[in-house]
Amino acid sequence: MTVTVRFAPSPTGYIHIGNTRTALFNWLFALKNGGRFVLRFDDTDVERSKSEYAEAIATDLDWLGVKPDRVEHQSKRFAVYDAAVEKLKSAGLLYPCYETTEELERRRKLRLTRRLPPIYGREALKQTDAERTAFEAEGRKAHWRFLLPNFKDDPFSPVRTEVHWDDLVRGPQTVDLASMSDPVLVREDGTYLYTLPSVADDIDMGISHIIRGDDHVTNTGAQIALFQALGAEPPEFGHHNLLTTISGEGLSKRSGSLSVGSLREAGYEPMAVASLAVLIGSSENVIAAADMQVLAEHFDPAATSKSSAKFDPAELDTLNRALVHTLDFEAVRGRLAALGIEGESAEAFWIAVRGNLGRVSDASLWWKIVNEGVHSTPDLSEEDIAFVRQAFDFLPPEPWDRQTWKIWTDAVKEASGRKGKTLFMPLRLALTGLSSGPELADLLPLFGREGTLGRRP
Known part of the structure; x- marks a missing residue:
């Protein structure tokens, strides 16, 4: 079996560092297992989905080093979803519901007052054809629910029905289908919610592993049931912890929080962003990986913590410096x-x-x-100015190399009696205007003798 994973963003905004974590988990898992990576845009919401967002997401992933083997748009795949709907209807596993939002809310509150779980009671299954015709005459349109396999003979008497999977991140997991409402797969206007297109595509594209945020854990039981209802073997699942801001707030595409595009424009290295996005919130040391192969060696889904992780830009700065210092x-x-x-x-x-x-x-x-040269007057005392002026008299002749700095400062030290900071700091300020920076032994040959003399105060 070829490992095949997918990243399925909605092009309704720019991806942020949290979305990136999911994309990278899938990319690295495929990389480690010689697998394939599918970029699948969840753009069935035609009103909110924008082509410019899809293009930006593709650009961001490419910048990070994620190279999809296949790119798909769900907006072009409605025939696949229509076929899945017909298959479920034919099997009696997709049923029409005519309740309004207000009616459903009243029922939910009533169940709560009776100390019952606020799940849908499958009242629509009791409706006759005549009642459905009457609803349609009123102008109501049906939404369609998937009948969960959580009963023996009577759908109105659900029994504990456990769905188990060995999560790639969280280990053994169990969900009781009897604790869930039958999920709505098709809205009143005929459009699809996330679940059905996602499962239908996963089957059609041969997705072997689904790695996503742990906010989807509770959905997994119903989705496994839907895979089986459509005659497919469910893929393996993994649910990683979510990233938050340093203050603990959730990340949002709409607010632009820590978007990949903004990090790129701010000058961060892609591997710094990728390294922190993957390794934070895990038992692995957070290192600045030089490339994806190195990062893959440190990537282990099972090493990920079950609690959320805070993304601290200060850590990104640290990793970025480490990478820049090694770039040839x-x-x-x-x-x-x-x-x-x-x-x-x-x-x-x-x-x-x-x-x-x-x-x-x-x-x-x-x-x-x-x-x-220096763009502002160095902050030197009169005594230091006099010292620097005298020091320039000891500049050695060219050609200059890295040893020139030592030759010069040794001569100045002997003539002035200065040493340490009192010797070097005034010279640094005069030459660069700054109190810190690269080794002057490296800079001096770049200045040249004439350029150095031009910095004489």
Whole structure:
């Protein structure tokens, strides 16, 4: 059996870091098992689904390194769902219901007052053809419910019916179908709710494993029953914990909370985002994986905690710095060129500054300092200004290399008697205008002797 997984976002907004977690769990599971990854847009809600959101989701996944083997749109697959509906109707497993929302709510409250579980009592099954005709004459339209297999002979006397599965994340799970209402699969207007298209597509596309958020755990029992009703073997399931903001709030596509697009535009590395999205809230160490193969080695669905995990942007900053510090020049050449950083000195410049950058885009500041000099007056005392001016007299002749800094400062140290911070800090401020940054031994050859003299206060 070929492992086949799917990520099925609704294109009603931009995906955020929580959606990304689900996509990456599936992608890495396929990667580890030599499987296939299907990107399936749940766009049956034609009013809210937008093509620009679908395009943005595909772009975000590609940026992260997720490369689908197949892309599908549920809006183009209604024939598959219509066939599934007819199969269920023919088997007597899909029945029409004419109750209004208000009527259903009254029944729910009545059951609660009687201390009964607030589940649907299958009253529609008792309706005669004449009653249904009368409802339709009133202008009512039926919604259709799936008859759960939670009874022996009498559907009005449900009995405990356990559905078991060994969850890839949570271990052995059990759901009692008698504790659930028959799920609505088709709305009054004939449109489909999520469940039926999802199951029908999973069957048609040969999905072997479904990995998703743990907010779907309670749905799994009914979905397994629906797989079986349609004559299919249910796939294996895994339900990972959800991510929240650092304050514990849920993430939302509509609010744009931590959207992948915003993280990309902010200059984060895709593997920093992917590493944190996957490893946070698990027993694995959160590392900055260099690529998907490395991340796959650290990925274990069963190592995921059962409680929600908080996504802290500060952790993302830490991982991003770690990755940027290891990027070679070829990996960033194009991005640096887009920032105007190119030419013969570009590679030496990158090697000199990368260890001090939080994001690749931060290199722009140092490129200006190297090529244009100090942009603000260094914060030096009169005594330090006099010291620096004298120090510039000891600049060695060219050619310069990484040893030039030591040769120069040794000569200045001997002439001035200064050492440590009192020696190095005034020189750093004069040369860069900043109190910290890349090693001056690396920067000095980039300045050149003439460029260095131009920084003399």
